Amino acid sequence: MATTAVDVKELPNAYIFVADVPGMRNTDVKVQIENDSILKISGELKRENDSTSDIKYVRVERSAGKFMRKFNLPANARIDSVSAACQDGLLTIMVPKIPPPEPYKPKTYDIQIGSCTFNT
Amino acid sequence: MATTAVDVKELPNAYIFVADVPGMRNTDVKVQIENDSILKISGELKRENDSTSDIKYVRVERSAGKFMRKFNLPANARIDSVSAACQDGLLTIMVPKIPPPEPYKPKTYDIQIGSCTFNT
Numbered sequence: 454m455a456t457t458a459v460d461v462k463e464l465p466n467a468y469i470f471v472a473d474v475p476g477m478r479n480t481d482v483k484v485q486i487e488n489d490s491i492l493k494i495s496g497e498l499k500r501e502n503d504s505t506s507d508i509k510y511v512r513v514e515r516s517a518g519k520f521m522r523k524f525n526l527p528a529n530a531r532i533d534s535v536s537a538a539c540q541d542g543l544l545t546i547m548v549p550k551i552p553p554p555e556p557y558k559p560k561t562y563d564i565q566i567g568s569c570t571f572n573t
Numbered sequence: 574m575a576t577t578a579v580d581v582k583e584l585p586n587a588y589i590f591v592a593d594v595p596g597m598r599n600t601d602v603k604v605q606i607e608n609d610s611i612l613k614i615s616g617e618l619k620r621e622n623d624s625t626s627d628i629k630y631v632r633v634e635r636s637a638g639k640f641m642r643k644f645n646l647p648a649n650a651r652i653d654s655v656s657a658a659c660q661d662g663l664l665t666i667m668v669p670k671i672p673p674p675e676p677y678k679p680k681t682y683d684i685q686i687g688s689c690t691f692n693t
Contacts (some may be wrong), residue, residue: 458634460620465627473635475593475662500580507585514578515593542595542662 455498455516461524468530468548472522474498475515475542482544484537487523492535494544495521529553575618575636581644588650588668592642594618595635595662602664604657607643612655614664615641649673 459472472494474482482496497519526532529551537546579592592614594602602616617639646652649671657666 458636459632460630460635461632463629463631468631471635473593473595473662475595478661509583510580511583511588512579512581515580515591516578541598542593 455518455520457494457498457516457520457522459494459522459524466550466552468527468550470494470524470544470546470548472544472546473542474539474544477539477542477544479539482539484535484544484546486526486532486535489532490526490530492524492526492546492548493521494523494546495519575638575640577614577618577636577640577642579614579642579644586670586672588647588670590614590644590664590666590668592664592666593662594659594664597659597662597664599659602659604655604664604666606646606652606655609652610646610650612644612646612666612668613641614643614666615639 457472457474459470462469462471470492474496476498477496481499482494485493485495487493498515498517500515500517526548527550531549531551534549535546537544539545577592577594579590582589582591590612594616596618597616601619602614605613605615607613618635618637620635620637646668651669651671654669655666657664659665
């Protein structure tokens with residue numbers, strides 16, 4: 454299994470996940486929501502065009518193989534509006550937040566005070 | 574200092590260096606040859622658009638900051654023909670090899686044998 458590093462940051466209106474996926478494009482990586490609450494990122498980091506037997510590896514440091522990461526999403530994540538893009542070897546996923554309910558504001562009504570005409 | 578993983582592979586006619594530089598482009602990374610024998614790769618892995626104070630990091634795994642790697646090149650590296658390109662978060666550097674000299678092939682000359690006409 455390969456490893457891929459992920460940063461998670463919180464903005465006032467969204468959560469942003471940024472994953473290092475060097476060498477990968479949109480079609481190489483899969484982003485899913487599981488059980489309405491888990492963000493799953495998976496894919497496979499491959500070495501490039503090494504099908505020929507003429508290649509000899511002198512040094513191997515880069516991670517390769519399948520990877521999978523899962524993250525529990527907060528209760529206020531809007532899971533039906535998640536978007537993702539892969540560019541320059543970075544996978545960026547935006548999970549918008551459900552806006553918090555309007556805080557309760559007690560209202561004050563002015564009652565017109567007229568002459569006493571109540572029938573008692 | 575950030576870290577960046579590098580693979581080195583040898584082909585019949587070249588050495589190929591592949592470095593993980595997620596989020597970087599051609600202008601963000603520097604490739605140099607030092608003292609006619611050392612390949613130097615340097616740059617800075619930056620976090621994205623974090624100038625606003627509204628961002629709060631919930632998780633930080635990705636490497637960030639300046640990085641520098643140096644590699645001794647073999648004697649048969651053609652240092653005046655090195656090429657490099659950065660795409661999809663991968664920096665690929667090709668160092669061609671100087672072709673080996675033609676192996677010495679002893680030649681055989683046929684000497685025509687005639688009648689003995691040497692003046693002795």
